[in-house]
Every structure is written in structure tokens, then in C-alpha cells.
Amino acid sequence: MSDAMPATEAVIIEEQGESRPRGVPALTYALTKIGGALISLAMVIILGFFAFKILPGDPAAAMARDRPMTPEQIQQLREQMGLDKPLWQQFGEYLVNVFTLNFGESYVYKESVASLIGQYFWNTILLTGTVAIIAIALGLWLGQKAGWMHGSLFDKVTTGTSLVLWSVPTFWLGLILLMVFGGTLRWFPTGGMVSPNPPDDLIGQILDVVSHMVLPVITMVAVVYAQYVMVMRASVMEEKSADYLVTARAKGLRDDLVRSRHAVPNALLxxxxxxxxxxxxxxxxxxxVETVFSWPGLGKLTFEAIQGPDLPLLQGTFVVFSAIIIVMNLAADFIYRWLDPRVRRA
Structure with a gap:
């Protein structure tokens, strides 16, 4: 019995010792990435204040353009906006507002910036979410097929079309589609998210929104999908020469099965x-795109804020956009580590 106890304890200690090195790198990796994301977010918050302070134009004077105001009234308006306070005091109030998710009140809309962002956020998610689904599915499918058929007519047409669309300015393509299909042919609405007199039934309302989405979605998909085509094509071409594909073919698997079951999953990373x-x-x-098609989202809200300049609204949308990018990059790091065992062993 006395001999068995130390052996059992040794096994437990050995198992714990084996599991500990596996957990520490993962935890260290996560903390490092999260720490980097927080530092990036802090830099964005600081930049979001000082960058817009150097913009030309006086918000109070800009608001005075809508109605005649005396210099005394403009100065009083500046005081109401807090623009007469020292810069350090404005920065301190800005930091408090950001950390309490209160970006202040919009100069133009006279509403809370947080409530404005909440109203327009889901319209942007609807548009960009639809674009992302279509562009990802189309780009990955065309890319893996073009990479597998490298040098074929399909590959040349797909690659050439993708490169051309990738280089086209988004606003220019949007204006062309708007003029042709919205203005000349009148197939689709020229702007907005809903018609002035939308249908009463739910199906009709959904179709009305879809008809307004067609042109902006096509514009964004045409420019975005090419990136997925080129990355997927390059990945598949690199996998084609791998030894495990030669083995798969030697087993008698059809070419399409070799591609779909072996090459594509590895090329997806x-x-x-x-x-x-x-x-x-x-x-x-x-x-x-939202500005060209008057889509009521965060993009159009940002464009209108720039024209003011509506500083609280600009700062709020800038922080939100930047935070989304930082979170998505962080998610990409974690997902890549989870998908690729080579990164976990590094």
C-alpha cells in the first residue's frame, strides 16, 4: 500500500505536468491577442478625439448657416456645445462619455449619438451581412474551381473579371448602376430603404426592402468577391502539388472528390x-455605397456628420467602426489558431 500511493501520486503529477504546457501557451496567446486588441482600441479612442479636432470648420458657425445669427449668438452656441472649454477638459469629458457608452448629443440631429447609432446600425448589418454571404459563397466557389483548373479558359475569365472589378472604384460602379438600372431602365429604386408608400402586407414590405437592396448589394459584391477569388485560387494551386493529393488519386478517387474532400478543406484556412x-x-x-444609394445606415450617417462637422456623431461612428474591425481581427486570430494545428503547436 505504501508503494502504491507514491506511484498514484506520481501519475497524477505527471498527467498534470503534461497538461500544463498545453494550457499555458493557449492562455498566453489569448491574453496577448486580447491585450493587443485593447491597446489598439485605446489608441483608436484617443485618435477619435484629436483627429476630428483638427478638421476645418466651426460646428457652431456651420449650424448658423441655416439661420441668421449674430456673433454673440454663435458664441453662446459654442458654449452650449462645450467648444469654449479647454482642450484637456473636453478630452476628459470625451473619455468619460466613451467608457460609459455615451457619446454625447448630435449637433445636427439633437439626439443621443448612442441612440442614433442604434437606429442605423442594423440597417448597415442587413446590407453588409447580405453582401458578405453572397461575396464569400461566390468568391470561394469560383476561386477553388479556378485554382483547380489553373490555366484553363474558366480560370482566365474568372481571374481577369475579378481583377478588373477589384480595381473599380466602388462609388463609380454604384453611380453607373444607379444611372442605368435605376434612372434609365427604372428596374430598381434609386435610393433609400423603403418606398414612400410601402405595401401594407408583410410580404410586400419585405419585397420592397429587397428591391431597394439589389443595386447596393450588387455594387459591393462586385468589388468584394474578387478578394476571396484570388486568395482561394492561390491556396488551391498551392495544395495541388501536395503529396497527400497524389496519394488520394492513387487510391482511385475521382478528381472532383480529391478536390472537394482533400484540397479545398486545407485551402480554406x-x-x-x-x-x-x-x-x-x-x-x-x-x-x-450607403451615401450613393441613400441607404439609411451608419455609412450615410457618417457622411452627413462630416458635412457638419458633427463632432460627437463623427467620434461615435469612428469608435464603433474601429471597434468592429478590431473585434473581427481578434476573432480571425482565434479561429485560425483553432483551425490550424500548426499554429497551436508553435
Whole structure:
């Protein structure tokens, strides 16, 4: 009995010793990435204050353009906005507002910035979410097929089209589609999210929103999907020369099965990382498309805030957009580590 006890304890200690090195790197990795994300967010918050302070234009004078005001009234308006306070005091109040999720009141809308962002946020998510689903599915499918058929006519047409659309400015493509399909042919609405007199039934309302989404979705998908095509194509081409695919073919598997069961799953790793990294940028990049098509989202709200300049609204949308990008990049790091065992062993 006396000999058995130390052996049991030794086994327990050995098992704990084996499990400890596996847990420590993962925890260290997570803390490092989260710490880096928090530092990035802190820099964004600081930049969100000082960057917009150097913008040309006086918000109080800009609001005075709508109605005649005396210099005394403009000065009184500046005091109401808090623009007469020292810069350090304005920065302190800004930090308190950010950490309490209170970005102040919009100069133009006379509403809480947080409530405005909440109203417009889901419209942006609806638009960019639809774009992301279509662009990812289309880009990955075309990319894996083009990479597997490298040098074929399909590969050349797919790659050429993707590169051309990738280089097209988003606003220019949006304006062309708007003029042709919205103005000349009148197939789709030219702007907004709903018609002035929307249908009464639920199905009709849904179809009305969908008809307004067609042109902005096509515009964003045409520019975005090309990135997934090129990354997936390059990954599949790299996997084609791997030894395990030669073994799979030697077993008698059909070429399409070798591609779908072996090559594509391994080639998806870089593409998955790009997907999560790009989703944040896609939401933040909706400013141009939402402005062109008058889509009531955060992008259009940001554009209107710039024209003011509406500083609280600009600062709020800037922090929200930046936070989304940081969170998506963090998610991409964790998901890539989870998918790829080589990263976990590093």
C-alpha cells in the first residue's frame, strides 16, 4: 500500500505536468491577442478625439448657416456645445462619455449619438451581412474551381473579371448602376430603404426592402468577391502539388472528390482568416455605397456628420467602426489558431 500511493501520486503529477504546457501557451496567446486588441482600441479612442479636432470648420458657425445669427449668438452656441472649454477638459469629458457608452448629443440631429447609432446600425448589418454571404459563397466557389483548373479558359475569365472589378472604384460602379438600372431602365429604386408608400402586407414590405437592396448589394459584391477569388485560387494551386493529393488519386478517387474532400478543406484556412478580417472592413467601408444609394445606415450617417462637422456623431461612428474591425481581427486570430494545428503547436 505504501508503494502504491507514491506511484498514484506520481501519475497524477505527471498527467498534470503534461497538461500544463498545453494550457499555458493557449492562455498566453489569448491574453496577448486580447491585450493587443485593447491597446489598439485605446489608441483608436484617443485618435477619435484629436483627429476630428483638427478638421476645418466651426460646428457652431456651420449650424448658423441655416439661420441668421449674430456673433454673440454663435458664441453662446459654442458654449452650449462645450467648444469654449479647454482642450484637456473636453478630452476628459470625451473619455468619460466613451467608457460609459455615451457619446454625447448630435449637433445636427439633437439626439443621443448612442441612440442614433442604434437606429442605423442594423440597417448597415442587413446590407453588409447580405453582401458578405453572397461575396464569400461566390468568391470561394469560383476561386477553388479556378485554382483547380489553373490555366484553363474558366480560370482566365474568372481571374481577369475579378481583377478588373477589384480595381473599380466602388462609388463609380454604384453611380453607373444607379444611372442605368435605376434612372434609365427604372428596374430598381434609386435610393433609400423603403418606398414612400410601402405595401401594407408583410410580404410586400419585405419585397420592397429587397428591391431597394439589389443595386447596393450588387455594387459591393462586385468589388468584394474578387478578394476571396484570388486568395482561394492561390491556396488551391498551392495544395495541388501536395503529396497527400497524389496519394488520394492513387487510391482511385475521382478528381472532383480529391478536390472537394482533400484540397479545398486545407485551402480554406487562409480564406477563413480573410473572411473575418474583411467583415469588419466591409461594415466600415459601407460609407461610400450607403451615401450613393441613400441607404439609411451608419455609412450615410457618417457622411452627413462630416458635412457638419458633427463632432460627437463623427467620434461615435469612428469608435464603433474601429471597434468592429478590431473585434473581427481578434476573432480571425482565434479561429485560425483553432483551425490550424500548426499554429497551436508553435
Amino acid at each position: 487562409p480564406a477563413v482568416t480573410l473572411v473575418f478580417m474583411h467583415i469588419g472592413g466591409l461594415i466600415a467601408g459601407a460609407v461610400t
